[in-house]
Amino acid sequence: MKLGVFMVLFGDRKLEDALDYVASKGLKAVEIGTGGNPGKAHCNPAELLANDAKLKEFKHAVESRGLMISALSCHGNPLHPQKHLAQADHEDFVNTVKLAEKLGVEVVNTFSGCPGDHENAKYPNWPVAPWPNDFQEILAWQWENKVIPYWTEQAKFAADHHVKIGLELHGGFSVHTPATLLRLREAAGEAIGANLDPSHMWWQGIDPVQAIHILGRAGAIHHFHAKDTVIDPINVNRYGLTDMQPYTNMLDRAWQFRSVGYGHDVKTWADIISALRLVGYDYAVSIEHEDGLMSIEEGFSKAVSNLQQVLIEESLGDMWWV
Template sequence: MKIGFYTSTFNDRPLEEVVDFAASAGFDAIEIDVGGHIKTPDRVEDAVSLARNRGLFVSSITFFGNQLDSDRDKRRELRARTAEFAAAIGETGVPIFVIFPGRDDTTSEEANYDDFADFTNGLIAETRASGLTFAIENWPGPRDNFIGTTPKGWQELFRRITDRRFGLEFDPSHLVRIGVDPYRALEAVKDRIAILHAKDTAIDREALQTLGYHSRGWWQYKLPGLGLLDWPRFLSRARGYGFNGTLSIEHEDAAYGWPSKDLAARKEGERLGLDFLKSVLNGL
């Protein structure tokens, strides 16, 4: 497996600086954030070349946005932009384009799944020549209600999107905080994992007892190895299922400078994550 990180942790820094750090720190790969480091489809090729010239594998490009936005004009605009990025990414040979399904609160659950599946099937057809894979991250969204972020939701999507060029950017940290067993969840979708996000979650049981699930402050995202996930168990299972792709660290650990605080601390966090994941993989 390759080890990289998602550049959103450094969205306040120019991409050239970020890839220089990634290469010098010993990372194999990079996952580039559109909003922070690419901005427009015409800049995809330059961003990818910048990373590759530093010897980095560009594992994926990630484009944030609610593809089911209830505002129809915003939805059309985002989807048109998504299609433009997909075409540009496909031309570079980057293997994976990560998007977020979102949710339209004004319609039914089934309609949300149908709509997103229709859109994604269209993207897959339009990029057949490049073979680009599309993946969704199982982030529940700012209101914890995005579709396709639980085992049941994944099956709803896979039933509608049968092409294996659609899969998951599987992030166990989200599952830990919503009460889903990440090991069982991984097994159930083992043939649909496009990329793994390396992020952990810590839970303050006393705060949870006081505040309850429908509150804030009882859980925190952590760097891999600093939360509840058993990484040797998790990665051993992933490898056993045939996954040999990229582990992309998504650094959202407030103890190490996130978000956009001390730059040295953020870099230290990335290095700690890299060292930890290397040690786990070497021990498998």
């Protein structure tokens, strides 16, 4: 496995300066934002696709520092019911896939998106209860008319460009659990897989190790984010896991994101890394920092330190003792 980082952390730095800093920490991989919510601070796909010289400069900047690009990421909502918003995210996705092919990057990360509840809706609708039955009808309409048709087409597009799609299992979107990911993968094809982030499993009440087993046995983990979550034992009883308070209300929220090791101990993260190796995942472990109690540099550095203790980097080899 290669320890990496989602470079949106350092969007206020020039690409070369950010890469120097990451390399100085001993990392081997970078995940780079190419649109949508991550933005394009370090990489504008349309510009690089139109200029071979800039494309070569970009690739050299990464590789000359001993780094590899684990994924290009354009997390957005291409199923947004407001067509102009959906189109913008769709175009970012298309350009990102094309750029990934040119750069030889295996994975494009994004969200599945979430449609509205009918053709003329204005906002996404995320059903999370089977009753009243209206919610079941909404869910069926979304998957049959929006989710499956769109991603079936995009999975073929990505496969044609030799790229895999890593959908982040994130609340608020149609694909947010191992089951919903596997449902879409079965319908749309094996180009669809997970960009698995344990932090989103914990706040949904899912054990990340079990999620790794469920998805890994199906060969459906394409990329992995390293981010932690802490659940407040008192606040969760007041607000529940679907707490709608802003992330800035850290003292009162039921849960919050933390740097690796500050929500769950290093042994838990060792179990996660071991589960990844067990199911055959030996790709990037990409640090994502969204800890409201730590600066970017401190939260990132502590995540690096904690993960370096448990990361399995060397090839497996033979079991000499059997």
